[in-house]
Structures are given as C-alpha cells and as structure tokens.
Amino acid sequence: MGKIIAFSNQKGGIGKTTSAVNLAAAVAKSEKKVLLCDLDPQGNATSGVGISKKGGQKTTYDVLIGHAEASEAIIQTAFENLWVMPTNIGLAGAEYELVSVEKREFVLAKRLAPIKDQFDYIMIDCPPSLGILTVSALTAADGVVIPMVCEYYALEGLSQLMLTVRQVKKRYNPNLEVVGILMTMYDKRLNLTMQVRAELEKFYKDKLFETTIVRNVRLSEAPSYGMPIIYYDKSSKGAVAYTKVAEELLGRI
Numbered sequence: 001m002g003k004i005i006a007f008s009n010q011k012g013g014i015g016k017t018t019s020a021v022n023l024a025a026a027v028a029k030s031e032k033k034v035l036l037c038d039l040d041p042q043g044n045a046t047s048g049v050g051i052s053k054k055g056g057q058k059t060t061y062d063v064l065i066g067h068a069e070a071s072e073a074i075i076q077t078a079f080e081n082l083w084v085m086p087t088n089i090g091l092a093g094a095e096y097e098l099v100s101v102e103k104r105e106f107v108l109a110k111r112l113a114p115i116k117d118q119f120d121y122i123m124i125d126c127p128p129s130l131g132i133l134t135v136s137a138l139t140a141a142d143g144v145v146i147p148m149v150c151e152y153y154a155l156e157g158l159s160q161l162m163l164t165v166r167q168v169k170k171r172y173n174p175n176l177e178v179v180g181i182l183m184t185m186y187d188k189r190l191n192l193t194m195q196v197r198a199e200l201e202k203f204y205k206d207k208l209f210e211t212t213i214v215r216n217v218r219l220s221e222a223p224s225y226g227m228p229i230i231y232y233d234k235s236s237k238g239a240v241a242y243t244k245v246a247e248e249l250l251g252r253i
Contacts, residue, residue, distance in 0.1 A: 012128035015184030025228030026246035028081035050226030109140035143179035150196035
C-alpha cells in the first residue's frame, strides 16, 4: 500500500517546496513510483518539476471540488518514476468552497484513495498556512515532514504546527506521525543556527534528520529550469544532501 507524506510548515520561505520537490525526485530515482501532489496555490512544486502552471490540465483544485477524478489530474514528468498532480492560483478558492462541505477535512483523503496504491509514495506540498488545505493533507497523510530554518520565529511556528498535528491526530487521523524535522538553509558558522539546533535537539532529537540542507546556489537555481537538483546538478551539495535525506526518509517509513 502506498504511503502519503505531507510537507508542512505555515512559515513561508523556509524550503518547504524545495524539500518536497527534491525529496520526491530523489525517492523516485531509487526506483519508487512517486506522485508529487501540489496543494500550494502558488504552484511552485508544479513548475519545479517542469510543468507549466498555465496549461489547460486538470489540477488539485478540480479534484478537491469534485470536477475531476484524481487519475485525470496526474501528469508524468520528464523525470524517472515521478508524476505530479499540478495546481495553480485557482486552488486558493478551494478554501472558501470547502467551508460548507460536510466532513471537509476528509475530502483529500477520499479523493486520493482510488490512486493511493498506484504509487509507492504520494508527497503533498502543503500551503504555508494551517488552514483547511493543510488540515486535509494531514488528515490524508501517514506522516508529515517539517522543513524549517534555524531561526527563533521558526521555533515558535514549529510549536504551533506540532499542536495542529496533535489535534489532527486526535480528531481525524490517529495514524498520523511526524516523520522528521528537516533543517534547511543551514549555516553552522552562525551562532543563532547552533543555538536553535541545540533547542531542537533538546525537545525533538528523535525527530531530527541527521542530514541538514546547507545554503547552496545551485539549489536556488534549479527551480528556474524546472528541474529537481539531482537532475540539474547531481554533484552539487544540495543534490548530495537531498539524496541522503531521501535515504533517511525511506528508512523511517
């Protein structure tokens, strides 16, 4: 049976989408069938694997509101064993349209159920918020990966996200677990980085990925070419790091 992994953090600009795209590609390269589900209205995961957000294809919005089956919205990318369910800014309207839907927290789980066993992993890039889209992703997921930067505001945000995860686990999805916390944009030369890492190790040591994602120019360039880093520059620090995190991720699930 396929596993669903959500990538979530309500704080923007912390490498959430970068992590979702690159871990999806790295896991897919290890001969696993992976579907990257773009649930962020910004659509950066979609363009990050070379799919235009302006195309006429069905999107996660169509799937959520019942205008299309999940199978109709899946596109095979140019990369090995990697498919994507794309999105665009139209998804932003789904928050409002789902408000009146009964058991709206379970809508995504219901929509993904028919295709879940077609893939080894479905990886969901959540929006940078704790709204209904994120809650629906957590309700559908077997696990959540939390990318975060080593800043104090990020620590505060992590506490809020952990509370949301606990609430979703209690109310909607008893199988939900935190797979791991991934430190991104990591710079060990900064005192703040080491201080925040020490706090993380104090409270979440068993959840931290051993591998960190350092700041890397090639990693920042890759999305503009619509390519995961392991295809854009497989020898870069970013590619090596995400390959190691993918190995850790597979070992934890």
